[in-house]
Amino acid sequence: MRISELSTASGVPVHTLKYYLREGLLMPGEATSRTRSEYGPEHLERVRLVRALVEHGGVGIAGVRSVLAALTAPPPSRHDFLGVAHCALPASGDDAPPSAEVTALLEDLGWLVWPEAPAARAVGAAVAAAREAGVTLDATRLRRYAEAMHDVAVVDVEDALTAESPAAAMHAVVVGTVMVDPVLLALRRVAQEAVSAQRA
């Protein structure tokens, strides 16, 4: 298909597609003349992914580039996906110093996670920020949140491990992490209303 057809099929304006091409977020089509290129289903899939990440995932251009790089990097084993994916998706506070409290929490939960891992540092930073804003977040409450997120992670990891190829597994982890975050946060609000209604 031509770029105008790619635009119609994806719902993304031609000038945005040209921007994606310039930024390297969309691979070039096959040149059929000096001014024309042909695009295939892989281009349509890529445009949908980029658009979803930017518009709904709230990911910036640099983040999209990291996600795409992670999708093309060959992961050494399925279990290494997560490390690669988490490094590709920098989170606020993942360069904070490791927190003694988070280290104790991980040990207490029996989670085999290196306390210096970026994700663990991000937990420490987010907890500190919440407390600074006056949220009462004691060890018990933090542990209960961690246990609930463990249930979420079991679903996440199962999905990645049952993917049909390493590339599909990488896609499941990276895109699934970014795009399911807003689903979880919206579900949290609905669940709050449900729990509140139940207790009223």
Next chain:
Amino acid sequence: MRISELSTASGVPVHTLKYYLREGLLMPGEATSRTRSEYGPEHLERVRLVRALVEHGGVGIAGVRSVLAALTAPPPSRHDFLGVAHCALPASGDDAPPSAEVTALLEDLGWLVWPEAPAARAVGAAVAAAREAGVTLDATRLRRYAEAMHDVAVVDVEDALTAESPAAAMHAVVVGTVMVDPVLLALRRVAQEAVSAQRA
């Protein structure tokens, strides 16, 4: 204390404090002369809250204003906090049309939530966006996520219901929702690594 002391105590530069004052995010101090005002502990608390929301909660100025308005609005009952809080914290997609799938999910889970509630609409929009990006999110997976977030919400609501005053409950819901979101998302990544390590 003077504005310079408020700056030292909060770690927020004087020019930012003046910006907060201009924007109405910080209430004026008590004027002690034509050019001087005196600030108290309530100002320090407010500055810490605004800073936490802006810097760590990723909330824009309009969002901060909504949170502050919600904190000062008298909630009709403790169980109405959530509706007020959720309306004060607009989420992406909360104006999307109600989704038949989310309505079915709520019914299936036995959650007493109006399917037209903004939070329920936001779930539908986030699910659609995730699928558009190629995430395999079937009804079973969505339900498992919902159940995990129910565990999170139980902790959230308990915290709000045990608050010592209506104002404290409002603070717990609004600030706790905004500031605990990043804690949950960071915990999700750590838990993914833990689950993955366990299965390897």
